[in-house]
Amino acid sequence: MVSKTVIWETRTGVELEVVEASGGGFERGRVTDSQHVFQIDALGLSPADRIELFGEEAPRDRVLSHLVDDVPIYHGLILDWDYDDAAGTYTVTHTDLRELISGRFLYGIGGYHKDGLFLWEGLSWRGIMARALYYLLRYEVGNNNWAVPVRLPAEEAGVEKFETWCYEMRLGESIISDIEARPGGPDLDFQPEKIVGKYGWEARIGSPFLTGPDFEVTLGAELSPLKGLQIKRRGRGVYTGMFGIGDGSEQRLEVAQVPQPIGPLARDGKVTFKSDVGDVLYQRTRGYLDARVAPTVSWSFNLDASAIDLTQLRIGSLIGVNANGHRFARDGYSEHRVLGFGMDLADQNTVKLTLETLGTGEAEDG
Incomplete structure (x- = not known):
């Protein structure tokens, strides 16, 4: 390397x-x-x-x-x-590069108009993200103070709608973060690239999550490429039942009561879905509870750089860990999505990872 x-x-x-x-x-x-x-x-x-x-x-x-x-x-x-x-x-x-977006509007100086409207329809959220990036990074191609070498994907058709008026004075980061936060909104990453001897970025827009080449490593009793492993299990957010608060007030208040028949010592909570009633309210409350019926598990670790191909690692890549005979982790397989990575030049044999643990398939004891 x-x-x-x-x-x-x-x-x-x-x-x-x-x-x-x-x-x-x-x-x-x-x-x-x-x-x-x-x-x-x-x-x-x-x-x-x-x-x-x-x-x-x-x-x-x-x-x-x-x-x-x-x-x-x-x-x-x-x-x-x-x-x-x-x-x-x-x-x-x-x-x-996203720092640059935080200091740009969809228009440059001279581009503001009091009746100016950006109205984008007939696109998916991925398409709307691509449109926003075009205005933020590419559209003034002849302006030597605006365009940067960012390769954008084609705009994807869909049924979503996004609008913003010039007078709202929304900076680019506000718009990009808003799109990412929508239901089904895509993640965004600027992947470094070098094409025909010139440097630039590829704007990667997720569907909604970013993906990349996946890697598998082994965690066992012997030497492992995982460094600084920490495993955290958190039970504070576990509930055994949930009240869903819907439309209405006082005696006419719509309330869904969702139990979790098998669980730890009873601890209930409530969640508000303002205008929902009936089965819709029940199902949304059920979905909210189902995500909170078991402790969350999160792994953090770094990797020996020789364990993966760094040139193929992407934000969104999955690191699969096969645990076998480890002194703490149960035998089984777990997946961890890469949210970020980095390196200290003093230790280029280690890739520092920021991870989201997706799930574990732990083998039963015995």
Whole structure:
């Protein structure tokens, strides 16, 4: 596995320089600051060349990338620069492309109109997400201060509708988060890519979840690729029955009473579905209870980088764990969706994972 750090120009995707960092790391999957640390003498750049290469006078005009076997697995917009004379270090702070969206409207300066309306119909939520990203990242293709090299999927037809007026002054992150939060709304990730020698991103829009190549690893009594394993089981949110509060008030209040016949010591709760009545209210209450009748189980762990192909790892990939003869985990299979991942340059043999445990198929004792 050969790793390297590259600086490239945001608007064109053109590689500018390969640079060698002495420390730092990166994180994918959420908008958070990451840093790379450079020894200023080792960079061998004049002040003018350094300012130009790292875009010190033009935030977001440069991207720092981490490549594995010449495949980019992380892109970060460069935002901040810190020099420490005593240590001789130059620290560069960078973050996810979504940070740019948080500072853009669907229109640029001059594009606001008091009667301006964005009304999108006949699309799925995936299609609406693609339309929003077009306006936020691509539509002013001739504007050198707007368009970035993001590859968008085709808009998907559907029956959903989305509208927003210019006077609402909604920033892009508000719109994207709103679409993600809708029932059936898709997850979004910007996958780093390099095509025909130029860098950019692929906008991956889930259906509604993101997917990717899956991996399987073994957890047993012998050496395992899992590092820092923690398993948490939480029972505080378990209920044995649920009252569903629906339409009406006082004696006319619609109430669904949903029991869980077999369970631990009785503990009931309530949930409100304002306008629901009858069987609809009962079924929605049943669904709410069914998700809360057993303790939740969550695993957290990191992986030895040699256990997977880092160039194929994606937000949405599933890590399947086969447990056999482990001192704590029951024998069986569990699946964990990758919500984020990262790496510390001081330990490039470890992939740091942010996971969502989907389920466990534990074997019965004996």
